Amino acid sequence: MQTVALxxxxxxxxxxxxxxLVEALHRLGARGxxxxxxxxxxxxxxxASDPPGQGVRIEAIVSDAVAGRILDHVAEHYFPHYAVIAFxxxxxxxxxxxxx
Amino acid sequence: xxxxxxxxxLSPVTLAFVLGVLARLARSEFQLPKDVYAGISIYLxxxxxxxGGMELARASFDAILWPALATLAIGSLTPVSSYLVLRxxxxxxxxxxxxxxxxxxxxxxxxxxxxxxFATAMGETPEPFLPTLLTLLxxxxxxxxxxxxxxxxxxxxxxxxxxRETLHEVLTGRTMVLLVGGLVVGLLMGEKNWGAIEIFYDTxxxxxxxxxxxxxxxMGVVAGARLGDLGKVGPFLLAFGIGVPLVHGALGAWLGTxxxxxxxxxxxxxxMAASASYIAAPPAVRLSLPEAxxxxxxxxxxxxxxxxxxxxxIPIYYQIAKLAQG
Numbered sequence: 001m002q003t004v005a006l007x008x009x010x011x012x013x014x015x016x017x018x019x020x021l022v023e024a025l026h027r028l029g030a031r032g033x034x035x036x037x038x039x040x041x042x043x044x045x046x047x048a049s050d051p052p053g054q055g056v057r058i059e060a061i062v063s064d065a066v067a068g069r070i071l072d073h074v075a076e077h078y079f080p081h082y083a084v085i086a087f088x089x090x091x092x093x094x095x096x097x098x099x100x
Numbered sequence: 101x102x103x104x105x106x107x108x109x110l111s112p113v114t115l116a117f118v119l120g121v122l123a124r125l126a127r128s129e130f131q132l133p134k135d136v137y138a139g140i141s142i143y144l145x146x147x148x149x150x151x152g153g154m155e156l157a158r159a160s161f162d163a164i165l166w167p168a169l170a171t172l173a174i175g176s177l178t179p180v181s182s183y184l185v186l187r188x189x190x191x192x193x194x195x196x197x198x199x200x201x202x203x204x205x206x207x208x209x210x211x212x213x214x215x216x217x218f219a220t221a222m223g224e225t226p227e228p229f230l231p232t233l234l235t236l237l238x239x240x241x242x243x244x245x246x247x248x249x250x251x252x253x254x255x256x257x258x259x260x261x262x263x264r265e266t267l268h269e270v271l272t273g274r275t276m277v278l279l280v281g282g283l284v285v286g287l288l289m290g291e292k293n294w295g296a297i298e299i300f301y302d303t304x305x306x307x308x309x310x311x312x313x314x315x316x317x318x319m320g321v322v323a324g325a326r327l328g329d330l331g332k333v334g335p336f337l338l339a340f341g342i343g344v345p346l347v348h349g350a351l352g353a354w355l356g357t358x359x360x361x362x363x364x365x366x367x368x369x370x371x372m373a374a375s376a377s378y379i380a381a382p383p384a385v386r387l388s389l390p391e392a393x394x395x396x397x398x399x400x401x402x403x404x405x406x407x408x409x410x411x412x413x414i415p416i417y418y419q420i421a422k423l424a425q426g
């Protein structure tokens with residue numbers, strides 16, 4: 001099967017940020033996204049969620065350029081004061097035109 | 101006094117809370133599934149709204165006016181007093197102080213319910229329009245504290261969250277929608293329709309009390325999980341989390357009495373003034389004051405003030421209310 005190399009951007013964040021992050025993702029060029037409710041802990045400890053300890057994992061498959069823009073945006077606006085991690089992975093997808 | 105304290109400690113609500121804390125401390129795997137927890141909190145708030153709304157239909161405007169003004173006065177005062185204490189005595193930064201003050205300016209609906217149940221059990225049924233007062237206290241405290249925080253730290257930079265966004269957040273939150281919505285529905289449906297659902301939504305009835313016990317059990321687990329953070333926040337916040345509710349609670353009970361509430365109503369208003377929000381305030385603070393450390397505000401409100409009010413605060417406000425009535 002023919003596959004296309006793209007980037008999978010993953011952001012794990014405090015649930016209060018979900019709406020804003022999803023909005024930013026689409027503004028920066030993502031065509032779709034997936035959100036999962038997760039729980040865990042990190043260097044920042046407590047999260048402002050009810051019940052506490054919850055997080056969201058937001059994923060989007062995007063082009064290299066969009067992935068860079070998303071990471072820059074998250075780093076600039078959210079890394080300083082929020083419990084957020086973000087990373088990019090290489091993925092190979094079918095129907096590559098769907099994502100860019 | 102000790103008799104009243106003992107009676108409170110042996111109520112099923114308090115015991116369930118203690119059981120939850122102990123389960124957590126013993127590292128039990130028990131906890132309420134989070135959807136069940138969310139479901140019960142929706143039920144409690146809606147019941148409070150519906151029953152309160154139905155009773156509101158019977159109340160006269162004159163009876164509510166002064167208690168409502170007293171509530172608004174409390175809602176405007178408690179965030180400011182909390183902020184000043186934290187800033188001046190506790191040497192907290194502007195954002196941290198404002199973040200914690202937003203929690204203490206707002207109100208905990210569960211503490212309200214526990215106080216209502218306690219006063220009723222003591223034979224001092226609170227005025228039926230108190231849930232209406234609860235809705236008045238939820239929002240102003242949060243906004244006043246956030247405004248102080250934004251002005252004091254002059255941080256346009258870290259926060260792009262406008263007051264309008266925050267207002268939308270708080271006013272469309274679970275508590276406001278279910279409480280205010282429930283009050284309106286309760287007010288509109290009238291007593292005849294109330295009869296059809298009373299058995300389920302009666303806040304003095306067995307279903308409501310049973311649900312409350314289950315909810316407090318989970319609150320115990322949640323608070324117990326936060327106890328480990330007590331060491332991180334330092335002795336000042338521990339003293340703050342008990343001292344400030346006592347002062348605010350006494351003020352609430354006294355103002356409640358002045359405004360014409362009976363012992364039960366003044367007890368509940370005292371508990372409202374003394375309580376700290378942990379549902380509406382945290383996300384609003386998190387988005388508006390990103391530099392405020394949520395460990396401080398959540399530990400203070402959940403691990404210190406909430407347990408204090410449930411275990412000892414409410415009976416103390418009850419005694420103060422009795423003294424104030426003379």
